[in-house]
Amino acid sequence: MSTPATPAQWRAALKAEGVAFTEFAGWTTRGRDAATGKIFGPVHGVLNHHTAGANSLATIATAGRPGLPPPLAHAYLPKNGVVVLVADGRANHAGLVAKNVFDAIVAEKPLPKQDKTQTVDGNDSLYGLEVENLGDREDVYTRGQYDSWVRFNAALCRLHGWSAGSVAGHLETSVEGKPDPAGPVAGYGRRGPFQFTMAQLRADVAERLAHPASWSPTPQETDTVNPEYVNLGLVHSYQLAPGLWDDIEFTTEWTDEPDGHAQNSPAFVKGAARFTGSLSLRFEGLPEGDVVQVRMSEYDDAGALKADHPIHEVIGTAGGSYAIVPLTKRLAASRSMRVRLLNQSDEQVEVASAVLTVLVWEG
Structure with missing residues (x-):
């Protein structure tokens, strides 16, 4: 259990982990806390999504979707790999989370199959990252995008003293059958093209956490x-x-x-x-x-x-x-x-x- 990061902590953690980022205007005061009467936090993990669209920053930050007011995440990760900080408060990204999965995230244990009979509101206590991808299982996550994806999750885990067990995907928590995140990745470090899985993302986050925040994986071009x-x-x-x-x-x-x-x-x-x-x-x-x-x-x-x-x-x-x-x-x-x-x-x-x-x- 951790207190949500302050804007200063967000900036310091991302910078230390080598995450390139920008700040969307008003992000430090943006959230759904006042509108819902619920205070964001304590936080227990990071929930990862794909956008199922392109150029989604405005949708996530200020426009929202029908029946779903913004912000729709705490951060947005486009193809260029530069994270955009969108909100510092409660965000509409997680929805109902299977309680047995949520409990496993809190305990940093392997995630079970969702029991849909008991749920919690994941918006209360999970950070949300939206990664730009069409979600058609053909659109490719770029190398820079995936590298920032790993670093972003590791930065929050390192900040709060979490292991990679605090990293989850929407498809692992949703009781509504959400499929995200998914799709092919152009490569990472010395690794060539591969299919995204949450198991692989957690493994890559765990590898980062085993090194200092300044560490970088060996680049592909050195692999002869x-x-x-x-x-x-x-x-x-x-x-x-x-x-x-x-x-x-x-x-x-x-x-x-x-x-x-x-x-x-x-x-x-x-x-x-x-x-x-x-x-x-x-x-x-x-x-x-x-x-x-x-x-x-x-x-x-x-x-x-x-x-x-x-x-x-x-x-x-x-x-x-x-x-x-x-x-x-x-x-x-x-x-x-x-x-x-x-x-x-x-x-x-x-x-x-x-x-x-x-x-x-x-x-």
Whole structure:
């Protein structure tokens, strides 16, 4: 629990973190406190959005939307990466937040799936950042935009003594099915193009917080190492029993230059390395509405489980169930990465296809 930042604290925190920013006229006194009779704060985290539009500054700061008075966020982040401070008080950005998710943000724990039966007003205690993007999953976040995005969240976390667990996305808190933020990112640091996920944003914020505020990631232009192309799959389908986590054991390697990556092995890459790509899955026999969970897991050289990463859920549909799971991560030396599945139905499920395609950078 923290008192909301004063204008002076906003400026100092952003400047220290290397965030380029400007100030929209009147931002230091703009808010919905007087209009609602509710005082903004105490604050517990940062809620991230995309605008689902272009040139949205006026809408967010002074115009609002039908039935939703401004301000619609505390800050706006356009394509050029220069944050605009919009409001210092209560803002209409979060709406109703699932209480179980809100409690996890407060406790800085992994965020659960929303329980829509109990809600709180997120506008009371969450900072809001609107990032310019059309929200069509084709419009690209620029490198400068994403870099400022990471720095902005880290600046507020550092100011209040929070971890990256205080960073959330609207799609994780909303009980109304909001999809934001989402979309492709041009790159960050040494990383090339990737799909935005909140898990990746939190990982990048956590990386910043592990360094002094003046730290910057190694820029891409210094990376002269060409990535390796890894393309793995299954020779035969197999049955996935209910109730136990089970590694996908990739049994064939489709690549022009095989490099020994994980053939006949559950590990698809070994560290130290960075990788980005995707896993395409097809299940047969998964009952409609039932779930198979998918997650990446890190193991040490002795085969001991060291870390689990966020879960992706595949929900059963008629005629087969399909999913594409993003795979992006940094992997420390003496670690290997596996993909594990958990069949939560009561029936055996056929893993009909699993095709993994990633680019891997050593070091």
